[in-house]
Amino acid sequence: MKQILHIFAKDSRRFWAEILISLALVAAMVRIYPSRWLEPVWAHTGFGFLAFAGGLQTLASFMNILIPLSWWLLITRVIHDERLVGDNQFWLTRPYEWKKLLAAKVLFIAAFIYLPLVIGQWVLLLEAGLDPMHSIPGLVYSLLLITGILILPLIALATVTKNFARMSLALFGVVIYVIGIAWLCSLVQSASIASPFGDRLQVVLLLLFCTVAAVLQYARRMVWLSRGLLIALLVLIAAIAVGSPDQALMNRRYPRPDAGAAAPPQLTYNPDAVLQPTAFAARRDREVGIDIPIHVSGIPEGSIVIPDDVKVVFEAVNGQRWASPWLPVYMDKFYSGDRAARVDFSMPLAVYDSLKSLPLHVEITFALSQAAKGAVASVTLPKGEFTVPDFGTCTPLKGFAYQQDDIGAIYCRSALRQPNLTFVHVYWSYKPCDGSPVEADPGVQGAAWVGSLDRAPADFGIAPVWSSNVGFTNSLNQRDYRALEPRHLCPGTPITFTQYNLTRRTQAGLGIQDFRLPALSKLRVSVSGGE
Amino acid sequence: MNPAIHTESLVKKFGRTVAVAGVDLAVPEGAIYALVGANGAGKTTMIKLLMNIFRPTSGSARVLGIDTHRLEGQAFNRIGYVSENQEMPEWMTVGAMLDYHRAFYPQWDRGLEQQLVRQFDLPLKRKLKHLSRGMKMKAAFASSLAYRPALIVLDEPFSGLDPLVRDELIEGLIERAPETTIFLSSHDLAEIESFSSHVGYLEQGRLLFSEEMSVLSDRFREVTVTLDSPVTLTGKLPAAWLQAQVADCVVRFIHSQFDEREFADEIAKVFPSAKDVATDPMPLRQIFLAVAKSGRNHTSSAFNQENVKGTAA
Numbered sequence: 098m099k100q101i102l103h104i105f106a107k108d109s110r111r112f113w114a115e116i117l118i119s120l121a122l123v124a125a126m127v128r129i130y131p132s133r134w135l136e137p138v139w140a141h142t143g144f145g146f147l148a149f150a151g152g153l154q155t156l157a158s159f160m161n162i163l164i165p166l167s168w169w170l171l172i173t174r175v176i177h178d179e180r181l182v183g184d185n186q187f188w189l190t191r192p193y194e195w196k197k198l199l200a201a202k203v204l205f206i207a208a209f210i211y212l213p214l215v216i217g218q219w220v221l222l223l224e225a226g227l228d229p230m231h232s233i234p235g236l237v238y239s240l241l242l243i244t245g246i247l248i249l250p251l252i253a254l255a256t257v258t259k260n261f262a263r264m265s266l267a268l269f270g271v272v273i274y275v276i277g278i279a280w281l282c283s284l285v286q287s288a289s290i291a292s293p294f295g296d297r298l299q300v301v302l303l304l305l306f307c308t309v310a311a312v313l314q315y316a317r318r319m320v321w322l323s324r325g326l327l328i329a330l331l332v333l334i335a336a337i338a339v340g341s342p343d344q345a346l347m348n349r350r351y352p353r354p355d356a357g358a359a360a361p362p363q364l365t366y367n368p369d370a371v372l373q374p375t376a377f378a379a380r381r382d383r384e385v386g387i388d389i390p391i392h393v394s395g396i397p398e399g400s401i402v403i404p405d406d407v408k409v410v411f412e413a414v415n416g417q418r419w420a421s422p423w424l425p426v427y428m429d430k431f432y433s434g435d436r437a438a439r440v441d442f443s444m445p446l447a448v449y450d451s452l453k454s455l456p457l458h459v460e461i462t463f464a465l466s467q468a469a470k471g472a473v474a475s476v477t478l479p480k481g482e483f484t485v486p487d488f489g490t491c492t493p494l495k496g497f498a499y500q501q502d503d504i505g506a507i508y509c510r511s512a513l514r515q516p517n518l519t520f521v522h523v524y525w526s527y528k529p530c531d532g533s534p535v536e537a538d539p540g541v542q543g544a545a546w547v548g549s550l551d552r553a554p555a556d557f558g559i560a561p562v563w564s565s566n567v568g569f570t571n572s573l574n575q576r577d578y579r580a581l582e583p584r585h586l587c588p589g590t591p592i593t594f595t596q597y598n599l600t601r602r603t604q605a606g607l608g609i610q611d612f613r614l615p616a617l618s619k620l621r622v623s624v625s626g627g628e
Numbered sequence: 629m630n631p632a633i634h635t636e637s638l639v640k641k642f643g644r645t646v647a648v649a650g651v652d653l654a655v656p657e658g659a660i661y662a663l664v665g666a667n668g669a670g671k672t673t674m675i676k677l678l679m680n681i682f683r684p685t686s687g688s689a690r691v692l693g694i695d696t697h698r699l700e701g702q703a704f705n706r707i708g709y710v711s712e713n714q715e716m717p718e719w720m721t722v723g724a725m726l727d728y729h730r731a732f733y734p735q736w737d738r739g740l741e742q743q744l745v746r747q748f749d750l751p752l753k754r755k756l757k758h759l760s761r762g763m764k765m766k767a768a769f770a771s772s773l774a775y776r777p778a779l780i781v782l783d784e785p786f787s788g789l790d791p792l793v794r795d796e797l798i799e800g801l802i803e804r805a806p807e808t809t810i811f812l813s814s815h816d817l818a819e820i821e822s823f824s825s826h827v828g829y830l831e832q833g834r835l836l837f838s839e840e841m842s843v844l845s846d847r848f849r850e851v852t853v854t855l856d857s858p859v860t861l862t863g864k865l866p867a868a869w870l871q872a873q874v875a876d877c878v879v880r881f882i883h884s885q886f887d888e889r890e891f892a893d894e895i896a897k898v899f900p901s902a903k904d905v906a907t908d909p910m911p912l913r914q915i916f917l918a919v920a921k922s923g924r925n926h927t928s929s930a931f932n933q934e935n936v937k938g939t940a941a
Binding site: 100 | 676679681682700701702703704705707709711713714715716717719728729731732733781
């Protein structure tokens with residue numbers, strides 16, 4: 098322990114300036130970040146870029162970049178003070194014990210990166226009106242993500258580089274690699290740099306490979322082996338990003354329903370006079386977008402179904418076959434009752450050309466997340482900040498009318514991650530808020546979906562407060578074809594938060610016989626549903 | 629008595645380059661062993677293998693009875709290492725550097741530290757980065773001697789130093805000699821000749837010989853043979869006779885295995901008509917030059933490594 102503290106004390110004296118910079122940035126984050134929710138005046142107007150342009154809020158956003166940059170400086174400098182690459186360092190022939198040296202560096206990082214960060218996050222949660230005691234698992238998980246994604250890769254790179262310039266070059270290489278992977282993913286139809294399960298696998302791989310590389314360097318100083326491990330890591334991550342999601346992983350995450358299990362939603366092909374399949378030029382070159390109308394039923398009352406991914410297979414009578422990879426879909430949620438919906442996906446132009454004149458059998462399979470209604474919290478909208486249990490804290494925002502009490506939206510924040518998927522609804526008033534009793538018009542509901550079904554205790558980020566504008570539908574009233582006027586939310590209006598909890602993930606599909614691919618049109622017509 | 633350093637068939641390759649080629653070496657305890665050789669002979673690689681900075685490609689090495697694979701941490705409490713290329717914590721003052729190192733060594737001798745600081749006239753408050761090369765070496769010596777190591781390993785410690793500093797360092801070393809083993813590398817024979825007890829010669833990664841200085845001096849002789857008529861050397865000379873030259877009736881060569889008892893017979897066998905034979909002891913510098921030249925012309929000369937090879941133990 099004496100040796101650990103001795104090296105730690107030496108590093109603390111040596112790098113006081115770097116420590117000061119890092120601490121100052123964390124302190125600045127604590128000071129500046131609350132401006133995001135204390136003055137979110139523009140957030141509801143749709144002119145979010147103006148909020149970004151605001152001085153303090155811009156700086157608050159930059160903290161998410163500046164703080165990791167200060168860590169890069171701090172970690173590189175402290176690791177390189179007893180650098181592990183080279184054969185002329187004085188400490189190699191001194192009674193340094195590698196475990197104690199490593200422990201001293203870990204202690205330094207814990208004292209000057211983790212401790213200030215945890216204190217900063219704790220204070221920010223308090224500032225945001227959120228109870229840090231309830232967020233301890235989230236805080237730990239957040240630190241784990243920061244460790245896996247930022248700290249350990251920086252440590253591992255520092256252990257295999259000789260000096261700050263080489264480290265910077267290596268980081269530049271990593272940036273180029275990430276850009277390259279993103280480009281590669283854009284070329285490969287099935288690839289996603291942030292696939293649903295690839296993310297966690299990548300964090301686990303980062304944790305594992307970076308830890309092994311760094312420990313190996315401290316224990317044996319086998320530079321090329323450690324570098325080889327880090328290169329293997331990059332190759333693996335690229336393979337996951339480009340190669341996933343594949344069928345096996347999807348079947349694992351979205352199991353096909355068992356015989357005894359509740360039936361998945363019923364999906365059928367639903368063309369009629371208005372809703373017809375369309376083909377249009379896709380965003381990517383040499384691809385065609387196909388849009389097929391479907392009908393959804395069989396979703397129990399109080400449940401919703403979210404289509405996450407889709408896979409399409411075309412089979413022609415001449416034996417020609419094309420199967421898409423699993424593709425993310427951006428469709429509205431499926432609600433209970435009989436609903437029309439449209440699914441769109443893209444296919445290579447060459448495949449489209451070869452199949453367009455043939456009668457086809459089509460199989461469309463969806464990867465679905467089903468959620469059921471959970472806790473409901475009704476709150477009477479106050480003038481100021483209010484707390485919603487198991488959701489977070491919200492602040493009313495001024496409406497378009499800018500009258501005294503007029504509310505246009507709410508701005509909500511929660512600890513460490515988005516809240517659970519929540520349906521928020523209110524009833525708009527036609528009348529401006531003038532202090533008289535609220536007369537809500539029950540005919541016009543304002544609704545918004547907030548949050549996600551993901552149950553991870555924290556999202557990746559330096560700041561521990563997730564915040565977002567919650568803008569409601571139907572905020573404008575089109576009285577006639579010329580005039581749009583704002584509707585009003587007044588203090589005293591009831592506002593309801595309905596949480597949805599994931600009940601299962603499953604696959605459901607539909608088949609279409611004698612399907613003909615539609616002719617390619619330049620104009621795309623989109624019809625979307627809603628609750 | 630166990631040797632302080634012992635290697636067996638030690639090999640180090642960097643890719644296809646063989647830096648150390650099967651070295652067998654034994655350095656007895658208490659010796660001042662000088663490993664000499666030209667630049668690029670493999671001296672630094674050899675020392676880094678001994679210090680576990682490099683790992684051998686094959687073979688083994690033991691230092692103070694510890695396999696060099698396991699030479700780390702507390703094992704360095706008994707070893708002092710100074711190298712001409714060693715990177716020091718330049719941001720520290722001399723005093724801070726000594727303070728910092730002191731905490732690593734339970735046996736650190738504060739009295740000796742102060743003595744060395746006085747002896748080397750070290751400026752305690754100056755940062756290492758502001759010191760001259762000579763001063764830096766003195767500081768490195770002080771920080772490596774103050775804990776009375778059982779073995780001091782020095783890699784070209786005097787390279788590029790002015791004579792005054794060199795003498796100061798040698799003086800400091802010699803004072804420690806009775807209680808320690810010193811192993812140093814150098815390409816400058818003059819600087820080690822005066823105080824080394826043993827010497828080894830490394831040539832292209834091979835240890836050509838390794839023995840006590842006195843033995844080495846005894847077995848090398850410059851021989852001049854005067855014949856009664858001019859000769860040409862057409863036959864094969866004994867392998868231990870190096871750099872044979874003929875000028876009219878005079879033959880000169882260096883005898884690398886000189887033994888007074890057998891010498892007369894050897895001469896009589898090769899030169900039956902010898903009129904006069906003179907033998908002169910050789911200074912170390914001349915011995916090394918002769919060995920080096922013979923080594924480089926290995927295929928054409930009569931030099932044979934086996935005939936000159938020996939061990940110091």
